[in-house]
Amino acid sequence: MSDTPVFIPAWNEEQNIAAVLDDLRREIPDADVLVVDDGSTDGTAAVARAGGAEVLSLGANRGLRVGVAAGYRWAHEHEYAFCGRVDADGQHPVVELKRLLERVRDGGCDVAVGSRFASGDGFEPYRYKPSAARRFGTALLRRSMRVVLRRPFLDATSGMYAANAKALPVLAEPYTSEAPEVQALIRLNDAGLRVDEVPVDMRPRAGGESKLRGKKSVLVVLTVIGTLFAVDRLRRR
Numbered sequence: 444m445s446d447t448p449v450f451i452p453a454w455n456e457e458q459n460i461a462a463v464l465d466d467l468r469r470e471i472p473d474a475d476v477l478v479v480d481d482g483s484t485d486g487t488a489a490v491a492r493a494g495g496a497e498v499l500s501l502g503a504n505r506g507l508r509v510g511v512a513a514g515y516r517w518a519h520e521h522e523y524a525f526c527g528r529v530d531a532d533g534q535h536p537v538v539e540l541k542r543l544l545e546r547v548r549d550g551g552c553d554v555a556v557g558s559r560f561a562s563g564d565g566f567e568p569y570r571y572k573p574s575a576a577r578r579f580g581t582a583l584l585r586r587s588m589r590v591v592l593r594r595p596f597l598d599a600t601s602g603m604y605a606a607n608a609k610a611l612p613v614l615a616e617p618y619t620s621e622a623p624e625v626q627a628l629i630r631l632n633d634a635g636l637r638v639d640e641v642p643v644d645m646r647p648r649a650g651g652e653s654k655l656r657g658k659k660s661v662l663v664v665l666t667v668i669g670t671l672f673a674v675d676r677l678r679r680r
């Protein structure tokens with residue numbers, strides 16, 4: 444058994460998941476791989492099994508927040524020392540996750556988050572421009588994160604994570620917000636864990652459509668910001 448699982452939340456990603464699994468095998472051959480199949484109605488689970496992954500099927504579609512908590516819960520309950528997460532749509536090159544895992548393994552931080560918007564280490568600033576629909580939400584989210592975390596965090600909705608065993612129980616708690624990654628950052632911060640935002644390259648989604656598009660993405664960000672400030676107010680009491 445490896446000391447590091449990598450999990451992939453997936454909902455109807457039969458077009459993309461095989462390439463992600465190939466990338467994982469190539470870059471991190473000794474990782475245990477878990478696909479959290481969230482009630483997919485296509486061939487996602489079969490393709491994942493054929494690609495050598497373990498599949499945790501949630502039955503009906505319960506939403507990304509449930510899938511994310513389930514992945515970290517699985518890693519925590521199996522007492523792994525580390526855990527990685529990448530998306531199923533091909534946006535997260537595994538070579539980047541590998542760097543995040545090395546950073547956590549070296550003890551540099553408890554959690555490393557891959558960021559499209561952080562710069563340095565040879566990564567140019569402004570190399571990714573959010574779509575017009577997302578730009579407003581992204582800017583608002585950044586300002587809010589700075590207030591709540593009392594530090595800048597540029598890519599708070601990134602799902603590319605590497606975590607150690609200390610962070611796993613925190614990440615495995617159920618999420619109440621539609622943006623589990625944002626809620627995770629607040630929790631990790633409250634728990635006093637060290638989170639590094641690490642510049643990475645990401646790709647466009649390989650096939651199909653994002654489940655968070657246009658107006659809906661703005662709505663989600665507004666909901667999330669509402670949650671953030673509610674949480675923050677409670678904490679200060």
Ligand SMILES: Nc1nc2c(ncn2[C@@H]2O[C@H](COP(=O)(O)OP(=O)(O)O)[C@@H](O)[C@H]2O)c(=O)[nH]1
Nearest residue numbers: 452453454481506507510530531532653654655
């Ligand atoms: N488990 C689970 N995964 C989901 C759900 N919705 C999206 N995902 C997965 O979460 C990842 C990110 O979703 P995506 O639609 O690409 O969002 P975006 O990258 O923010 O545009 C992908 O791996 C999706 O397959 C869901 O309802 N449940």
Ligand SMILES: [Mg+2]
Nearest residue numbers: 530532534648
């Ligand atoms: Mg995506």
